[in-house]
Amino acid sequence: MSAITLDITRLGAEGDGIAETANGPVYVPFSHPGDRLKVAVEKSQGTIMAITEPSPDRIAPVCRHFGPDGENGACGGCSLQHVDPALYAEFKRGLVVNALRSKGIDVEVGALIAAHPGERRRAVFAARKTEKELLLGFNQAGSHHIVNISECAVLKPSIVARLEDIRIxxxxxxxxxxxxxxxxxxxxxxxxxxxxxxxKLSDQQRQSAIAIILKLRGIARVSVDGEILIEPTRPIVRFGDIEASPPAGGFTQATVEAEEAMAELVSGIVGKAKAVADLFAGSGTFALRLAQQSKVHAVEGDAPSVAALEQAARKRQGLKPLTTERRDLFRRPMMASELKHFDAVVFDPPRAGAESQSKELARSTVRKIAAVSCNPLTLARDLSILVAGGYRVVAVTPIDQFLWSPHVEVVAALERPKK
Structure with a gap:
């Protein structure tokens, strides 16, 4: 491993700073365009040894666990706290622009809908029990080392205040x-x-854990590998103004603010459609909202999520007809012949995207499509399939849900032109 001086010129797709060298680009985590650094280099990866000339745009991180000098190690939860806000917003928008450009899709990408500190209502912690304590936090990037956190600027303060209870x-x-x-x-x-x-827990371990958890206040449910251990009260979230109870370990959007922004965009795309298919519907993030104005058919592969959606719909009066179907859309996408019954389609797949479903949509007569994605690369692939099938991308909006990370949500609007 050698140590050299490097000038950082831009940010890469993973949020690392990039320096151009005679041997190719070097990727340096926690660096900022305009930095001059002393860097230890191994192959194409660099580690900051010293910041000899910081970029004038570099800002101070807000969390004690951030970066190579972070308390208990460099927390892997954030990678961009040091980046100038204007550059940060353009970086996230650029992830979408570049993904679409790589597939030849020429459309104006809107400004980033911003995220703010303290909005995250959902987090996945790494944990490990030691002789003295429970380590709880996030893995250091590229490592199994758990950075034991005492604060987090991304999470809701009410979760940070409960870190000790979570450790218990x-x-x-x-x-x-x-x-x-x-x-x-x-x-x-x-x-x-x-x-x-x-x-797998023994009966004795289960009973002991239940007794301890019952002494804590404000715990709605604890589950282990999808099996409910204890549920003092049913966990409730709202999709718009409709209450639902997602299954144990089920998917929910990470922030209410991003979810509402996505839902507003989706509702605008669907418009006054009489019949809507919501594909990869989860527990009803979009379906329940849309059923207030349209007939909705919600399709989802996870049985507990379908059950949660159905229960929420039954409890809410005044919805338009809402039907559900459990179906693995990766293996068995809705066919073009089935889609002819719908005026609009919403799809929000996992990171792998919806390639097979997009091929069927491309053959369909559906007039409007709202495509929601957490992965610009697979979204660009899916949109290119739809464009080849005759659809036109009319709007693309990036949404920041995972603050200070290299991840971005996207909502795209597509229309099939009238013949």
Whole structure:
């Protein structure tokens, strides 16, 4: 490993600063365009040894755990706290612009809808029990080292205030020193804690953990690998003004603010469509909102999520007809012949995207499509399929939901022109 002086010229797709050298680009985490650095280099990866001339645009991080000098190590939760806000917003928008450009899609990408500190209601912590404590935090980038956090500027303050209670739950459940994950969601009725990657608990361990958890206030549910351990009260979230209870470990958007922005965009794209298909519907993030004005058919592969959606719909009066279907859309996408019954389609797949479903949509007569994605690259691929099938991309909006990370949500509007 050699140490050299490098000038950072731009940000890469993962948020690392990039320096151009005679041997090709070097990627340096926690660097900023305009920095001059002393860097230890191994192949194409660089580690900051010293910032000899900081960029005038570099800003001070807000969290004690951030960066190479972070307390307890460089927390892997954030990679861009040091980046100038204007450059940060353009970086995130640029992820979408570049992805679309790579597929030959020429459309104006809107300004980034910003995220703010303290908005995250959902986090997935890494955890491991030691002789003295439960380490709880985020893995250092490229490492299994858990940065044990005492604060987090991204999470809702109400979650940060409960970190010790979350540690108590983890200590009560962990049978050994193996690492595991704790997904924590703040709901209207308390914290919903889903533990994954833990060995099967004995009956004695379960009873002991339940006794400890019952002494804590504000815990709505604790589940282990999808099985409910204890549920003092049903976890409740709102999709718009409709209450729902997602399944244990089920998907929810990470911030209410981003979810509402996406829902508003989707509603605007769908407009006055009489019949809407919501594909990859989850527990009803969009379907329940849209059913206030349109007939909706919600399709989702996860059975507990379908059940949660159905229960929420039954409890809410005044909705238009809302039907559900459990279906693996990766293996069995809705066919063009089935889609002819709908005026508009919404799809919000996992990071892998919706390639097979997009091929069927491209053959359909659906007039309007709202495409929602957390991965600009797979979205660009899916949009290119739809464009080749005759659709026109009319608007693209990036939404920041994962603050200070290299991840961005996108909502795209497509229309099939009238013949």
């Amino acid at each position: 739950v983890g200590r009560a459940l962990a049978p050994n020193a193996e690492a595991f994950r704790m997904a924590v969601l703040e709901t209207l009725t308390g914290l919903d804690i889903s533990v994954e990657g833990m060995p």
